[in-house]
Amino acid sequence: MATEGADESNLHTEKKYQKDAKIGEGTYAVVYQGTQIATGRKVAIKKIKIGQFKDGLDLTAIREVKFLQEFKHTNIVELVDVFSHKTNLNLVLEYLDSDLEQIIKDKSILFMPADIKSWMMMMLRGLDHCHQSWVLHRDMKPNNLLLARNGQLKIADFGLARDWGDPGKQMTSQVVTRWYRAPELLFGAKEYSYAVDVWAVGCIFAELMLRTPYVAGDSDMDQLTKIFHALGTPSEADWPNMTTLPDYVPFRTYPKVPLGQYFTAAGSDALDLLEKMLVFDPAKRWTCRECLNHSYFSNAPLPTKPEKLPQRAPEPEKVADTLKRKAGSLSTDNDEKLVARNKIARKLTFED
Amino acid sequence: MATTGDSTLTGENPASGALPLLYEQSSQFRHWRFSHAQLHDIRDTANATAVERVKTNYDQELEASKDSSNSKDTLQFLNVDEELSLCIFYESRLQTMCKMVRLPDVVMYTAVMYMKRFFLNNTVMDYHPKDVLYTCLFLATKAENERLSIDEFCQRLRVPSADSVLNLEFIVSQGLKFEYCIYHPYRAAYGLYLDLQDKSVISEMKSLKSLYNKAQAIISKLVLTDVPFIYQPSQIALAAFMVADSEPTIEESINRYIDLRFADQKTMLITIKDDIAGVLSKFKLVTTDEAKTIDRRLRSCANPAKNPDSSIYKKRQAEREKADEEKRVKKLKERELSRESLNDVVVAVDNESDD
Numbered sequence: 001m002a003t004e005g006a007d008e009s010n011l012h013t014e015k016k017y018q019k020d021a022k023i024g025e026g027t028y029a030v031v032y033q034g035t036q037i038a039t040g041r042k043v044a045i046k047k048i049k050i051g052q053f054k055d056g057l058d059l060t061a062i063r064e065v066k067f068l069q070e071f072k073h074t075n076i077v078e079l080v081d082v083f084s085h086k087t088n089l090n091l092v093l094e095y096l097d098s099d100l101e102q103i104i105k106d107k108s109i110l111f112m113p114a115d116i117k118s119w120m121m122m123m124l125r126g127l128d129h130c131h132q133s134w135v136l137h138r139d140m141k142p143n144n145l146l147l148a149r150n151g152q153l154k155i156a157d158f159g160l161a162r163d164w165g166d167p168g169k170q171m172t173s174q175v176v177t178r179w180y181r182a183p184e185l186l187f188g189a190k191e192y193s194y195a196v197d198v199w200a201v202g203c204i205f206a207e208l209m210l211r212t213p214y215v216a217g218d219s220d221m222d223q224l225t226k227i228f229h230a231l232g233t234p235s236e237a238d239w240p241n242m243t244t245l246p247d248y249v250p251f252r253t254y255p256k257v258p259l260g261q262y263f264t265a266a267g268s269d270a271l272d273l274l275e276k277m278l279v280f281d282p283a284k285r286w287t288c289r290e291c292l293n294h295s296y297f298s299n300a301p302l303p304t305k306p307e308k309l310p311q312r313a314p315e316p317e318k319v320a321d322t323l324k325r326k327a328g329s330l331s332t333d334n335d336e337k338l339v340a341r342n343k344i345a346r347k348l349t350f351e352d
Numbered sequence: 353m354a355t356t357g358d359s360t361l362t363g364e365n366p367a368s369g370a371l372p373l374l375y376e377q378s379s380q381f382r383h384w385r386f387s388h389a390q391l392h393d394i395r396d397t398a399n400a401t402a403v404e405r406v407k408t409n410y411d412q413e414l415e416a417s418k419d420s421s422n423s424k425d426t427l428q429f430l431n432v433d434e435e436l437s438l439c440i441f442y443e444s445r446l447q448t449m450c451k452m453v454r455l456p457d458v459v460m461y462t463a464v465m466y467m468k469r470f471f472l473n474n475t476v477m478d479y480h481p482k483d484v485l486y487t488c489l490f491l492a493t494k495a496e497n498e499r500l501s502i503d504e505f506c507q508r509l510r511v512p513s514a515d516s517v518l519n520l521e522f523i524v525s526q527g528l529k530f531e532y533c534i535y536h537p538y539r540a541a542y543g544l545y546l547d548l549q550d551k552s553v554i555s556e557m558k559s560l561k562s563l564y565n566k567a568q569a570i571i572s573k574l575v576l577t578d579v580p581f582i583y584q585p586s587q588i589a590l591a592a593f594m595v596a597d598s599e600p601t602i603e604e605s606i607n608r609y610i611d612l613r614f615a616d617q618k619t620m621l622i623t624i625k626d627d628i629a630g631v632l633s634k635f636k637l638v639t640t641d642e643a644k645t646i647d648r649r650l651r652s653c654a655n656p657a658k659n660p661d662s663s664i665y666k667k668r669q670a671e672r673e674k675a676d677e678e679k680r681v682k683k684l685k686e687r688e689l690s691r692e693s694l695n696d697v698v699v700a701v702d703n704e705s706d707d
């Protein structure tokens with residue numbers, strides 16, 4: 001018997017899976033298609049190369065594993081197993097065919113309002129589960145929302161997630177990919193809440209309706225300008241503590257334009273919900289729970305059944321895109337900033 | 353949500369009220385919750401299998417080293433209580449270290465829990481707690497957002513070798529079943545502290561504050577016992593408040609608070625409090641001398657297969673390397689073969705196009 005104690009169960013886990021074709025490779029991780037031998041279930045095995053990290057097990061990997069182990073929810077990607085092999089960490093994840101970004105970009109697919117409603121509902125349910133557990137995702141965006149063959153939407157990529165809720169605890173504002181980043185983060189807020197994720201979901205909602213990113217700034221300043229241009233520059237009354245934020249700078253006053261002028265095809269209930277998600281004052285921005293109770297979800301047309309949602313033909317290589325990147329040599333919320341920034345930069349290059 | 357909509361969507365509508373209890377979904381509740389008796393059995397079995405394994409390895413070691421001066425019959429293995437005492441000693445050392453370098457209580461608590469989880473299924477005869485301790489603490493700083501670089505960590509805690517900390521990260525993680533999330537009683541205790549103010553059960557702020565401090569100290573002591581494996585964080589926190597001060601007026605106030613807030617669960621809560629009070633009264637810190645005695649014994653019965661200087665370790669290492677090399681060669685051959693067959697196909701296609 002060559003292995004003993006702790007590594008024994010690990011070896012046992014490893015033997016439960018067979019690694020098949022490599023479906024993607026990034027700087028930090030390789031993704032394989034795999035099979036759970038006993039059941040024949042198809043899985044994705046994300047192999048994180050740990051060897052190169054000076055500080056040992058990577059923080060993004062620990063965060064991802066830590067949170068995914070706690071979540072069992074239809075709308076959150078399932079972590080089936082974890083094992084290590086030599087100096088690699090292997091995450092066995094459920095196998096998912098595509099992501100929301102691909103669907104949005106594939107102009108051959110037509111969205112019905114009921115389809116958008118269905119995706120929004122699943123997204124908010126998954127995110128609500130995170131928030132109920134006091135976890136912020138901090139990287140909500142279409143290509144982190146994976147889609148299963150049965151149409152279920154699953155929130156993935158918890159590498160930037162963290163627990164939240166201790167008053168006074170400082171966090172880095174360098175989180176969330178820029179186009180989905182809430183204004184309080186762009187102004188450098190170090191204490192923030194569920195509201196940063198809800199803002200991102202609002203941006204995704206708008207993107208689903210427009211089929212193009214809603215506010216796509218090319219720098220943090222430009223991002224704020226574009227947000228204010230789209231929604232009107234907030235006044236002190238709209239957002240009482242705005243001017244006290246660390247990186248606050250005054251902006252030109254853009255007038256408030258009714259959303260209906262831009263979203264011409266959207267129903268009034270959809271626009272009302274969108275407005276509630278894109279409230280400037282984080283304290284007044286709606287929670288996931290409030291959003292889910294909005295009449296938009298109970299009004300006709302009712303959300304499309306997941307299995308009836310538009311799909312694209314499966315392309316295994318694409319799945320890898322959403323899984324393979326990530327795992328920088330992190331950080332704490334002090335030096336986490338740097339890596340988060342790297343990560344965001346890296347992700348943005350994917351999106352251009 | 354109505355009729356034509358999808359049932360899997362409506363089935364778990366979060367707006368519909370009855371929510372599953374979040375704590376019961378946690379890995380801590382699902383996988384790290386035991387009774388006193390279960391803990392006893394797990395440790396008994398773990399100790400017995402460890403002893404058997406180490407014995408076998410000693411035989412092999414003697415054979416491999418051709419040394420007949422020592423025999424396995426003279427070996428004195430550690431029993432369950434000795435293993436546990438040694439762990440408690442190093443867990444309390446860890447607590448002192450955290451205080452010295454001013455790491456928050458949640459990091460300390462998580463690190464101690466990592467040690468406890470690890471040694472529940474592993475033996476000190478395989479892994480010495482003095483090494484495991486640093487890895488647990490380093491992992492806890494990562495999991496609790498108090499991350500230090502390995503250099504900073506080693507410098508602040510005066511750890512001689514960064515490698516020894518990092519080398520065990522996988523082993524420890526495996527022992528935790530890769531479940532890093534620890535739920536602490538400190539947060540529940542803070543909630544109770546606020547709620548006690550809110551309900552003005554104890555009117556004098558000074559005595560409430562001192563009660564809260566005592567409760568926190570009790571929680572830090574309880575993490576050295578089996579209590580965190582048995583009760584939920586909120587139950588531990590409430591029990592800590594109940595036993596923190598024997599001053600009659602305070603005791604009476606807490607009782608009143610429980611009647612006010614948890615009347616329907618009072619019997620259960622009293623049972624838990626009594627059990628925890630019993631554990632506390634029996635609990636004794638392990639002295640350095642006691643630990644030294646056990647440690648001396650451990651040196652003679654440590655698993656030779658884990659000692660890089662032993663013959664058996666070297667032998668197995670060589671075997672592992674050989675197996676790896678064989679695997680590598682095999683892979684290489686396979687790749688060549690597939691390239692050859694690919695060439696065949698290409699050649700065949702070329703021939704076809706020639707026709």
